[in-house]
Amino acid sequence: MTSKFASLPYLGFGLGLRTVHFEDFITSSPEVDWLEIISENFLLESARPIYYLDQIMEKYRVLPHGVSLSIGSSDSLDMAYLKRLKKLVHKLDAPWFSDHLCWGSSGGTNLHNLMPLPYTSDVAKYVGDRVRIVQDYIEKPFILENVSSYLEFETSVMTEWDFLTEIVETADCGILLDVNNVFVSSQNHHFDPMDYMRAMPKDRVVQYHIAGHDVKDKYILDTHDHEIQQDVWDLYRKTIPLFDKVSLMLERDEHIPPLPDLLSELAYAKSIYDDVMKTHVI
Amino acid sequence: MSSSPTPPTFLAQIQAEITASIIHKNLDAAVHIKPSKMLTPAERLDIYADDYWARILDALIEDFPILQAYLGEDVLYELAEQYLQTYRSKHFSLFYVGDRFSDYLRNTYQKKNRKIVLETADYEWARAWCFFAPQFPLLDPSLFSEDDLMKTVLQFQHHVQLVTYKKQFRMIYRHDAKVNEKMIPRVFKDLLEKIQNGTSLDIAFDHVTTALHTKEIEALFAFCIQYGLLCQKPEGEIL
Numbered sequence: 001m002t003s004k005f006a007s008l009p010y011l012g013f014g015l016g017l018r019t020v021h022f023e024d025f026i027t028s029s030p031e032v033d034w035l036e037i038i039s040e041n042f043l044l045e046s047a048r049p050i051y052y053l054d055q056i057m058e059k060y061r062v063l064p065h066g067v068s069l070s071i072g073s074s075d076s077l078d079m080a081y082l083k084r085l086k087k088l089v090h091k092l093d094a095p096w097f098s099d100h101l102c103w104g105s106s107g108g109t110n111l112h113n114l115m116p117l118p119y120t121s122d123v124a125k126y127v128g129d130r131v132r133i134v135q136d137y138i139e140k141p142f143i144l145e146n147v148s149s150y151l152e153f154e155t156s157v158m159t160e161w162d163f164l165t166e167i168v169e170t171a172d173c174g175i176l177l178d179v180n181n182v183f184v185s186s187q188n189h190h191f192d193p194m195d196y197m198r199a200m201p202k203d204r205v206v207q208y209h210i211a212g213h214d215v216k217d218k219y220i221l222d223t224h225d226h227e228i229q230q231d232v233w234d235l236y237r238k239t240i241p242l243f244d245k246v247s248l249m250l251e252r253d254e255h256i257p258p259l260p261d262l263l264s265e266l267a268y269a270k271s272i273y274d275d276v277m278k279t280h281v282i
Numbered sequence: 283m284s285s286s287p288t289p290p291t292f293l294a295q296i297q298a299e300i301t302a303s304i305i306h307k308n309l310d311a312a313v314h315i316k317p318s319k320m321l322t323p324a325e326r327l328d329i330y331a332d333d334y335w336a337r338i339l340d341a342l343i344e345d346f347p348i349l350q351a352y353l354g355e356d357v358l359y360e361l362a363e364q365y366l367q368t369y370r371s372k373h374f375s376l377f378y379v380g381d382r383f384s385d386y387l388r389n390t391y392q393k394k395n396r397k398i399v400l401e402t403a404d405y406e407w408a409r410a411w412c413f414f415a416p417q418f419p420l421l422d423p424s425l426f427s428e429d430d431l432m433k434t435v436l437q438f439q440h441h442v443q444l445v446t447y448k449k450q451f452r453m454i455y456r457h458d459a460k461v462n463e464k465m466i467p468r469v470f471k472d473l474l475e476k477i478q479n480g481t482s483l484d485i486a487f488d489h490v491t492t493a494l495h496t497k498e499i500e501a502l503f504a505f506c507i508q509y510g511l512l513c514q515k516p517e518g519e520i521l
Binding site for chain 1: 286287288290291292296300301304305313314316318321326330332334337338341371372374375377413416431455498
């Protein structure tokens, strides 16, 4: 890597920390390289989740991953939100923080969803400028995640991967490459997912997400409520040789199984990585 | 920190129209959306509308399980949807989705069972709020002389809620990250509500009637101290 992201630590294979597993992590301390939390669940200072977070932080490296930054919104940046986020990021001493390339609020109404953007240079510049402001304010490296999407805008004039690349270059931020999201969008919008992967700027991909989805009659829905499907494992396998060592996090948000099941899935992700790295020299 | 840059005009317009279409369940914003090989613009927009309503209704209903059991799922979902059309979510956290539901019901729900519906909604929101509310530094009485303690402006921790439910006056509070309840004799209601609003003990006790026995008051305050339910009134922004 040649960018500032080269100095970020490689964290290994992590899991999303969810409420049902709080006690498991506190009492049993299972072996996991790192944990990722949904930032918004820990932004109310001294609220109940903090009680658990403080104990878990003593045993694990924990990184914040947001869902409500709404970086692509035409609304002004929410300073009260950013103030809380900054406090959390520094409390965790996180090497980076992340959120999604999307918008979620308009006119003050929060849709609590990861809404896609029109892919134009105007919008890329607007979002890139906002990312730069956020990253400067939080004073930690920011990485932007691609979302799954189910619609495309008439006004879009570029591919999603060109749009994402333009933003991260404008903002000088990193990329959280969600392998499942690339797969889901590739099926919904009929493109080759490897075109997306190959277009990613190699020196900016800091982290992977990997998760399960739900296959509907006419589209694929990103639900995080299944184990990871073979198509996504295959895409992950093909993606590994394109980049340097990239930290991985396995997400499950609904129908969350017992922790040992997730640990097995995480071990499988690691075995794929080890298998690929035996035969590839990066 | 730099201020937010100005968004492209068309971006603000698209986002406003899509938001309106999702909230009001119409297809006006489909005009901005391309068809895919499998889906029309309207069907693509519908995926987001369905997702929005499922997520936000589930988040709201989750905080009112007793009301759901009492009214039935269909009735509560209908009330919740009407509420969310009026009070859109403005907070980054879904936790706050139900923060005005009790008020909404108080202003709109006029059926015969109004009293029990409002009381249940108040009770369930108090428990939900107790789960997440901030915790301020505990009050350490040993740091105060008795006189200073009586003059210090105190209040309950933010998670302490005082509600009447099933004819019982209750203090809902959090201890060791768990939500608990204590039944309180109704004769203490005025006193506790004064403290909840923030007051010094000498002013609060000014209004105490002789019906309150000193030993009962002492026991109640010992309980509040033991469980860390009292704090000094915090200054500035409450995060």
